Amino acid sequence: xxRYVDADRKARDFDFGRLRVSQELQGVLAQAFADxxxxxxxxxxxxSLQAYYRAIRLFTEYLATLDARPAVLADVVPERIDGFLAHxxxxxxxxxxEEMRSIKTVLLHxxxxxxxxxxxxxxxxxxxxxxxxxxxxxSRAELxxxxxxxxxxxxxxxxxxxxNRMLLARYRDGQVEDPTRRLELLDFVDRHxxxxxxxxxxxxxxxPVVAPWVTEGGFGKPWDIVEWAHLSGVEVTAGAVxxxxxxxxxxxxxxxxxxxxxxxxxxxxxxxxxxVDTHKPRRGHRAYMNLSLTxxxxxxxxxxxxxxxxxRDELHTPFGLYRLLLELTDRxxxxxxxxxxxxxxxxxxxxxxxxxxxxxxxARYGFLPHWSQLHSVPADTVGEGPPATLxxxxxxxxxxxxxxxxxxxxxxxQTLASDYLARNRGNLIxxxxxxxxxxxxxxxxxxxxxVMTQLNAAExxxxxxxxxxxxxxYGLDPVTVKRMLDGExxxxxxxxxxxxxxxxxxxxxxxxxxFMQCLGCPCARALPRHLPIQVHVHDQLxxxxxxxxxxxxxxxxxVPHTQLADLLGSHDDEDLAAARAxxxxxxxxxxxxxxxxxxxxx
Numbered sequence: 261x262x263r264y265v266d267a268d269r270k271a272r273d274f275d276f277g278r279l280r281v282s283q284e285l286q287g288v289l290a291q292a293f294a295d296x297x298x299x300x301x302x303x304x305x306x307x308s309l310q311a312y313y314r315a316i317r318l319f320t321e322y323l324a325t326l327d328a329r330p331a332v333l334a335d336v337v338p339e340r341i342d343g344f345l346a347h348x349x350x351x352x353x354x355x356x357x358e359e360m361r362s363i364k365t366v367l368l369h370x371x372x373x374x375x376x377x378x379x380x381x382x383x384x385x386x387x388x389x390x391x392x393x394x395x396x397x398x399s400r401a402e403l404x405x406x407x408x409x410x411x412x413x414x415x416x417x418x419x420x421x422x423x424n425r426m427l428l429a430r431y432r433d434g435q436v437e438d439p440t441r442r443l444e445l446l447d448f449v450d451r452h453x454x455x456x457x458x459x460x461x462x463x464x465x466x467x468p469v470v471a472p473w474v475t476e477g478g479f480g481k482p483w484d485i486v487e488w489a490h491l492s493g494v495e496v497t498a499g500a501v502x503x504x505x506x507x508x509x510x511x512x513x514x515x516x517x518x519x520x521x522x523x524x525x526x527x528x529x530x531x532x533x534x535x536v537d538t539h540k541p542r543r544g545h546r547a548y549m550n551l552s553l554t555x556x557x558x559x560x561x562x563x564x565x566x567x568x569x570x571x572r573d574e575l576h577t578p579f580g581l582y583r584l585l586l587e588l589t590d591r592x593x594x595x596x597x598x599x600x601x602x603x604x605x606x607x608x609x610x611x612x613x614x615x616x617x618x619x620x621x622x623a624r625y626g627f628l629p630h631w632s633q634l635h636s637v638p639a640d641t642v643g644e645g646p647p648a649t650l651x652x653x654x655x656x657x658x659x660x661x662x663x664x665x666x667x668x669x670x671x672x673x674q675t676l677a678s679d680y681l682a683r684n685r686g687n688l689i690x691x692x693x694x695x696x697x698x699x700x701x702x703x704x705x706x707x708x709x710x711v712m713t714q715l716n717a718a719e720x721x722x723x724x725x726x727x728x729x730x731x732x733x734y735g736l737d738p739v740t741v742k743r744m745l746d747g748e749x750x751x752x753x754x755x756x757x758x759x760x761x762x763x764x765x766x767x768x769x770x771x772x773x774x775f776m777q778c779l780g781c782p783c784a785r786a787l788p789r790h791l792p793i794q795v796h797v798h799d800q801l802x803x804x805x806x807x808x809x810x811x812x813x814x815x816x817x818x819v820p821h822t823q824l825a826d827l828l829g830s831h832d833d834e835d836l837a838a839a840r841a842x843x844x845x846x847x848x849x850x851x852x853x854x855x856x857x858x859x860x861x862x
Contacts, residue, residue, distance in 0.1 A: 280324040295369040315362035338380035357386045397660040409635040411575045413498035450489040453595035453619040483607045496604030497627040506578045508661030508669040511654035517601040553578040712784035754784040779823040791839040798824040
């Protein structure tokens with residue numbers, strides 16, 4: 261059965277004839293698989309389809325171990341479902357619960373199931389127990405060492421390929437001799453992505469072998485020769501690692517990064533920027549995104565002496581890295597007619613997709629363990645003895661990026677806080693200290709700024725009785741005082757008595773600052789009628805802690821929260837309780853728009 265997934269832009273065949281069950285069950289399972297993986301079923305990657313096929317294959321292997329093998333659908337009784345789970349757990353499969361869920365989902369797509377089997381399939385699924393204790397982010401120093409190792413690979417590759425391309429250009433122009441045929445071989449490799457081969461009979465078949473003149477010429481191994489003009493799999497992995505370090509993107513987004521791009525700066529801007537289209541399948545209708553790669557250094561991943569790093573260093577900016585990878589893989593793309601950015605030479609044909617040796621897009625993580633072992637990047641030293649060696653994964657690099665940058669990448673702030681940082685087993689103590697320092701700094705800023713002037717109920721009553729006297733007392737003109745008392749000057753949490761002379765705008769110009777700035781503005785006046793809104797904003801700021809990273813909350817809301825807390829501190833508990841009880845739906849909607857920046861002038 262051939263299935264397609266738009267995200268992968270390729271087909272894959274699933275062979276149900278190989279399953280170790282009767283032909284009738286093969287057909288039933290094939291139809292159920294077809295129904296589950298049909299367009300519109302929500303499966304957006306080939307890995308998802310493979311997971312269901314794998315569960316079917318494992319289930320049929322379990323059925324084949326039974327003394328009474330099921331021959332027809334009626335023989336698949338409810339006990340076989342529990343038996344499958346026990347069988348997989350007996351084999352120490354840490355994915356047993358996931359396999360159980362997958363086979364139950366597929367079987368429910370079979371028509372005319374026995375009611376007892378349907379009831380069993382609809383029982384609650386067993387909990388999924390994750391392997392290990394969770395991912396741990398790298399430290400800042402570890403991330404820099406990983407980035408340095410990747411840069412070293414790419415610099416060496418750039419020197420080799422650029423040197424050979426210049427030599428090849430001179431050879432094609434007839435400027436140099438080629439007595440050893442080395443340049444002829446380089447020309448062939450550049451055009452074909454492989455060494456010259458001839459065929460040799462092996463039994464009834466003929467197999468390709470390296471041409472004798474190549475093996476006898478002392479040029480090296482075939483893959484070494486191909487890598488004169490093309491990146492190796494290890495070097496492409498270095499490119500993926502460095503892209504992850506600089507962008508924090510999802511691993512599949514990086515591996516499937518396209519070569520097609522748009523220059524947002526029009527090739528004339530002071531900051532070069534490339535926009536590429538990316539795809540993250542599980543985001544559903546938001547799966548298609550734009551990734552912006554700019555010529556601005558990623559200061560977290562550069563060496564400890566940033567003064568020595570030029571802003572145009574090609575391996576210290578996302579744009580520079582992308583441009584270099586485009587250059588180094590340009591001929592590889594032409595050879596295999598691909599639109600992918602990351603293409604390298606695969607030395608053997610033992611991959612799971614059986615594509616064999618040759619130039620291939622870097623579609624999976626296969627080279628990462630080898631790259632990690634090859635470089636043996638040292639971990640931070642803990643105690644005595646030599647440091648351990650890091651296991652480098654794109655997933656942990658992404659987690660480290662999110663922790664160090666404290667901003668969401670292709671997800672929401674709530675997902676960042678709850679799904680990534682909350683489960684990070686990395687530098688928690690260090691992170692808490694950084695957040696605590698940031699909170700202390702923001703609170704100190706709020707204390708220096710102070711809060712807006714307040715008028716209590718008695719002062720409002722006196723002002724209504726004698727507007728002229730109130731104007732003289734507050735340094736305002738009577739018309740402004742009357743408009744303030746009548747609510748004509750209200751913003752969100754207060755009244756503004758001098759919009760044209762704000763400290764946040766040029767003199768005589770209307771204030772364009774966020775209404776949150778009113779909390780410390782000398783032009784703001786808080787009246788009793790504003791208390792319900794102030795209380796609700798204060799409470800909503802606290803609620804947003806759960807949906808944001810601590811650092812982001814401290815940066816955005818620590819100052820206004822402290823100012824509001826000081827403002828509300830002048831009221832007793834009864835006043836605050838009454839204010840909370842009087843909040844209307846209109847107030848809630850206005851506060852929601854306010855905190856979501858829907859009232860800001862953009």
